[in-house]
Amino acid sequence: MQIDFQHSMAAHCENGVTANLLRYYGLELSEPMIFGIGSGLFFSYLPFVKLDGIPVASFRPLPGFIFRRLTKAFGIKTETKKFRNPDKAMEELDIMIDKCIPAGMIVGVFNLTYFPAPYRFHFNAHNIIVYGKENGKYLISDPIMETSQELTYEDLKRVRFSKGILKPKGKAYHITHVPENVDIKKAVINGIKKTCSEMTGFRGPLIGIKGIRYLAGSMQKWPEKLGAKKASLYLGQIVRMQEEIGTGGAGFRFMYAAFLQEASTLLNEDRLWKLSEEMTETGDKWRDFAVRAGRICKERYKTTDSYASVSDLLLEIADREESVFKNLKDIF
């Protein structure tokens, strides 16, 4: 049984799954549009949440947010389910396939057999779509992969019930109803507003622009506080979070700039085009940051004096982004 389903790639898995599911139901939206409307641009630095003993900076909202916000914005109805019993979860998937309903699901990548080995960490928030079953194997549309993939029953069950932080528990979701008319313009405006308020309006020092500044402040102290080796591991983790698969490069800034271009055309608003250019510049700055940070990491833990310079660069990025989001907010 195979659903007539079109696979396409994306820079970020959740955008890609959302785009591919919507296309199946006749709503064609680009990845940047989904990212923008779903308010996927985000920043948080949580020094007390540690991954392998190293604090986490996140360039994305919690898994599932983009899909939920986007479907809500369009009045699209969805159904999401978690399972306790793995075999039951697989049984229900088979029923969905028989009904020609492509199913989105959250999986862990550690045991995801087709995934590039160097990326197979214990990361449990990857999104894929299962769209069919052929010769006992499940057909998988994974937005990170160039072509569609296959998984055996056991392998799929295993990744759906991966263990550790943010266990997916077989979580599966699908679309049940798409309204005939959707107001894209309104959704775009609301999405922009939401991102502006998240990046500039949160209380406390750890979220949005303030979070970038907080990170810059802590970073400066790393070499002295942690020693050269540990400091470079901390810095490396930030760059990995920024550039790893699924973040779209330079912490999503280019994708957001692409969204602002599309929004500019859609809403016939030139100021958005201008702000898209400024957003591109901040993306380029994030790339500079990665280049310089990478150099520090590569120098085999010897240098400590360059932390001040990458920290300054982050502060500059924070200033620029603050101005972009303030100007964006003023348009609407």
Next chain:
Amino acid sequence: MKKDQVPQDNENLLDGKTRDVQYAIDKDGKYTTVLSLGWEPKNIVMKQAWNEINSHVEDAREEVIAGKKSPLFYFMKKNMMGVKLLSEYSGISRWKVRKHLKPKHFNNAKISILDKYAKALNLSSTDDLFRIGK
């Protein structure tokens, strides 16, 4: 980033299995997508992370050879797991896992227990649990 600046620094970190989608500007200033084989700063930090993991694995191997830890400790590290995660994947309680990290207890573990560990650690047989290489 301009379209022709999208880096193609291939160090095979994508395993030849796929490429990254990158958003970049074309000559008319409009955004488009380009597939990338990799980018140096990213390659550096990825390799840094793996070097760190591999050095932990090597340390674990030495401790096993020195008789301080059971081979289970080595395979746990190799799978980037801690006691908690190994316990979740194997279904064996945490205190038992901790016990089995000691050579004495591990050598006396029942075959059914070893079987659970082998499955959790992606080994094809329980014999592999005793082969740490080198």
